[in-house]
Amino acid sequence: xxxxxxxxxxxxxxxxxxxTGFLPGVVTVPLLQENExxxxxxxxxxxxxxxxxxxxxxxxxKYGARSFGVAKIHSPLPGKVIGIVNCPYPDGKHGKAVKIxxxxxFSHIGKKPSPFDWKSYSPSMLLRSISExxxxxxxxxxxxxxxxxxxxxxxxxDHKKLVVRLFDEDPSCMADSTLCxxxxxxIRTGIFIAAKVSDCDEIIIAVDKRVKHGDFTEGTSLIPxxxxxxxxxxxxxxxxxxLVSAYKKQRKLTVTEKYVYERCLFTDAVTMLNVYxxxxxxxxxxxxxxxxxxxxxxxxxxxxxxxxxxxxxIAKQCGGFVKKPGKIIVNGLIGGTSISSLDxxxxxxxxxxxxxxxxxxxxxxxxxxLHCGNCRAVCNAGLxxxxxxxxxxxxxxxxxxxxEATSMCGECGICSIYCPSxxxxxxxxxxxxxxx
Amino acid sequence: xxxxIFKTKAYKTVNLSPFINNxxxxxxxxxxxxxxxxxxxxxxxxxxxxxxxLIAVSILAVGLAQSYDxxxxxxxxxxxxxxxxxGIITGFFLPAGFSxxxxxxxxxxxxxxxxxxxxxxxxxxxxxxxxxxAACWFICSVAFPEFLVTKDYIMSKNPSLALIQxxxxxxxxxxxxxxxxxxxxxxxxxxxxxxxxYVSFFWxxxxxxxxxxxxxxxxxxSIFLISTNVVDYVIPFLYLTVYSILVKIFCPVLAGGxxxxxxxxxxxxxxxxxxxxxxxxxxxxxxxxSVSGKIVxxxxxxxxxxxxxxxxxxxxxxxxxxxxxxxxxxxxxYFENKKRKAKxxxxxxxxxx
Numbered sequence: 151x152x153x154x155x156x157x158x159x160x161x162x163x164x165x166x167x168x169x170t171g172f173l174p175g176v177v178t179v180p181l182l183q184e185n186e187x188x189x190x191x192x193x194x195x196x197x198x199x200x201x202x203x204x205x206x207x208x209x210x211x212k213y214g215a216r217s218f219g220v221a222k223i224h225s226p227l228p229g230k231v232i233g234i235v236n237c238p239y240p241d242g243k244h245g246k247a248v249k250i251x252x253x254x255x256f257s258h259i260g261k262k263p264s265p266f267d268w269k270s271y272s273p274s275m276l277l278r279s280i281s282e283x284x285x286x287x288x289x290x291x292x293x294x295x296x297x298x299x300x301x302x303x304x305x306x307x308d309h310k311k312l313v314v315r316l317f318d319e320d321p322s323c324m325a326d327s328t329l330c331x332x333x334x335x336x337i338r339t340g341i342f343i344a345a346k347v348s349d350c351d352e353i354i355i356a357v358d359k360r361v362k363h364g365d366f367t368e369g370t371s372l373i374p375x376x377x378x379x380x381x382x383x384x385x386x387x388x389x390x391x392x393l394v395s396a397y398k399k400q401r402k403l404t405v406t407e408k409y410v411y412e413r414c415l416f417t418d419a420v421t422m423l424n425v426y427x428x429x430x431x432x433x434x435x436x437x438x439x440x441x442x443x444x445x446x447x448x449x450x451x452x453x454x455x456x457x458x459x460x461x462x463x464i465a466k467q468c469g470g471f472v473k474k475p476g477k478i479i480v481n482g483l484i485g486g487t488s489i490s491s492l493d494x495x496x497x498x499x500x501x502x503x504x505x506x507x508x509x510x511x512x513x514x515x516x517x518x519x520l521h522c523g524n525c526r527a528v529c530n531a532g533l534x535x536x537x538x539x540x541x542x543x544x545x546x547x548x549x550x551x552x553x554e555a556t557s558m559c560g561e562c563g564i565c566s567i568y569c570p571s572x573x574x575x576x577x578x579x580x581x582x583x584x585x586x
Numbered sequence: 587x588x589x590x591i592f593k594t595k596a597y598k599t600v601n602l603s604p605f606i607n608n609x610x611x612x613x614x615x616x617x618x619x620x621x622x623x624x625x626x627x628x629x630x631x632x633x634x635x636x637x638x639x640l641i642a643v644s645i646l647a648v649g650l651a652q653s654y655d656x657x658x659x660x661x662x663x664x665x666x667x668x669x670x671x672x673g674i675i676t677g678f679f680l681p682a683g684f685s686x687x688x689x690x691x692x693x694x695x696x697x698x699x700x701x702x703x704x705x706x707x708x709x710x711x712x713x714x715x716x717x718x719x720a721a722c723w724f725i726c727s728v729a730f731p732e733f734l735v736t737k738d739y740i741m742s743k744n745p746s747l748a749l750i751q752x753x754x755x756x757x758x759x760x761x762x763x764x765x766x767x768x769x770x771x772x773x774x775x776x777x778x779x780x781x782x783x784y785v786s787f788f789w790x791x792x793x794x795x796x797x798x799x800x801x802x803x804x805x806x807x808s809i810f811l812i813s814t815n816v817v818d819y820v821i822p823f824l825y826l827t828v829y830s831i832l833v834k835i836f837c838p839v840l841a842g843g844x845x846x847x848x849x850x851x852x853x854x855x856x857x858x859x860x861x862x863x864x865x866x867x868x869x870x871x872x873x874x875x876s877v878s879g880k881i882v883x884x885x886x887x888x889x890x891x892x893x894x895x896x897x898x899x900x901x902x903x904x905x906x907x908x909x910x911x912x913x914x915x916x917x918x919x920y921f922e923n924k925k926r927k928a929k930x931x932x933x934x935x936x937x938x939x
Contacts, residue, residue, distance in 0.1 A: 532933060536875075552926075
């Protein structure tokens with residue numbers, strides 16, 4: 151565990167409110183919004199669509215029964231479909247997207263929402279509205295998954311727990327923490343809705359111990375709430391393992407971490423806000439909160455933008471560039487992805503975009519392993535990333551224990567941060583984990 | 587400008603995360619190289635052209651030895667920095683008067699052996715500088731100086747002062763001025779006075795091996811390297827401490843004298859002890875990886891230094907120390923891995939319990 155300020159500098163100007171972004175003239179809505187399952191467009195070129203209309207659904211024939219529960223994709227704007235195009239995705243991949251030209255009457259934007267009394271709804275009704283609204287779980291933005299699928303995966307378990315992280319795991323991304331400050335009431339309600347839907351015995355709320363939040367128990371249901379305070383000064387601090395460990399320590403439980411872990415549904419503030427919007431306001435996921443920052447931009451902020459808005463439009467909304475960006479990084483500087491085009495649209499799992507100048511980028515070309523031991527010293531799981539890397543790249547035989555132990559890797563990426571040779575250690579371990 | 591940026595079609599390179607890093611290999615190597623530059627300048631200033639020639643020859647030999655690897659790896663960005671660093675440090679351990687032709691041949695052959703048989707740069711457990719200098723010493727030991735400290739010197743209370751007074755260690759013109767200044771402004775506060783000659787010894791010992799000479803500059807370089815996190819302080823600190831303690835306690839005993847009468851200043855400022863601590867002891871890939879391993883390594887370095895360099899002024903004591911330490915390091919790494927494995931097995935057992 152390392153002090154995050156050693157390698158990441160948080161913005162001195164803390165953002166205290168969200169800003170609604172401008173409506174773009176054209177949006178490009180990618181058909182792959184969550185891990186693995188690419189949806190199929192239900193609209194065709196020339197179709198006139200309304201705001202919030204379902205424009206893509208998963209093809210169950212293609213993916214089979216495991217795809218039941220995959221989030222639907224809605225139109226963020228009213229308008230006309232001008233084509234099904236190929237476009238770059240924020241996760242670095244390329245794929246199909248629905249291109250929509252703005253036009254017509256809005257259904258939700260600019261209208262006063264009429265809240266429903268969610269307490270009078272049964273869990274199955276709430277789950278249905280979450281499902282219809284296309285809510286995805288962005289706890290791990292690198293591997294987003296439909297919330298309905300996550301809930302379903304815990305269906306047969308007893309003593310279920312809903313774990314909500316109200317801070318960002320990546321210290322360079324401030325979407326969850328800022329959103330929690332701005333929309334606390336809605337997020338709190340979203341937590342109770344999610345707990346009701348998932349039939350949890352306990353709600354665990356992981357908060358930054360340096361930030362004061364409101365009362366989590368005020369006006370709640372009968373489900374007990376445990377607030378776990380986490381020191382976000384250290385990195386990693388917000389992974390599933392760390393949250394379970396902190397909870398176990400606080401509650402002084404004797405059961406194994408694995409026992410708790412298997413019964414937890416891990417979510418974040420963004421997901422809980424989407425749950426609130428879906429269940430209380432009946433608004434599908436049409437927009438996302440994106441933390442936009444970087445030394446190339448005129449201004450930083452937490453923008454509420456329509457899904458499908460291009461990175462270029464977002465940069466324009468932030469006052470444009472003061473210098474040419476060297477890299478555009480989506481979802482944090484530690485585990486994020488460097489995107490290749492300014493035309494990349496925003497998806498449901500985008501939490502932050504950082505525009506860094508060439509001057510602030512460091513040389514990322516890797517050299518040979520120095521055997522400095524930094525990766526071993528910082529690894530939280532006690533792995534030997536250097537040995538694993540040499541085994542994977544040069545075929546040097548190592549004890550199988552070192553390979554098996556990769557299952558304990560939390561993929562925090564700290565080994566790669568501290569590697570002076572910039573070896574892709576995390577990526578290599580991920581590949582190895584995938585093989586096992 | 588903004589419009590032009592927005593018209594950019596695509597960024598040519600897409601890199602892997604993370605996009606933050608706290609230090610780089612190139613930076614590490616460049617800083618080490620930078621820390622050597624003042625000493626190189628001093629060689630020019632003191633007109634030590636024989637040493638400069640040997641350093642140039644070393645760089646050439648190391649470069650030639652690595653040329654095949656550079657060609658094979660094509661864009662081998664680190665190569666010039668590594669060649670310069672390795673070549674300069676090797677040259678710093680060769681005595682003035684050593685045949686450049688012999689030096690070139692020996693360094694070329696042994697650098698090539700380390701490069702191709704042991705894996706080169708950070709992959710070799712054997713320090714390439716040490717093996718080259720040790721080979722030079724075995725082939726032409728007459729070119730290296732003898733031990734300056736004899737039994738008589740050890741028996742005297744202050745061997746370094748005796749060496750200064752007999753003119754073995756030169757005293758420079760500026761010495762008196764600076765000694766007086768230091769005595770009056772600093773040492774008088776502690777009621778201590780340093781004799782004349784120590785400032786000269788600290789500044790330039792006048793040894794024919796450059797690595798033994800500029801202790802003050804080495805100390806400044808060490809502060810720079812430690813403060814920039816380029817070198818770890820654990821190993822040099824333990825090496826110097828253990829060696830100093832052993833010298834202080836046991837050195838006179840070796841010559842039949844009293845305990846606790848050893849001359850630490852002579853031991854640290856001669857034989858290239860300081861230079862070895864910061865430029866040689868932590869050569870890439872030759873040290874253990876864990877903190878506990880580094881502690882054992884540092885202590886072992888101190889003990890071996892006492893065995894090979896004794897009370898000081900040893901021509902190749904530091905080289906032999908590092909050579910044996912390299913062998914010991916492989917054993918340490920083996921036990922380190924064993925300990926790590928046991929910890930992982932335990933952790934996995936706990937997780938699956």
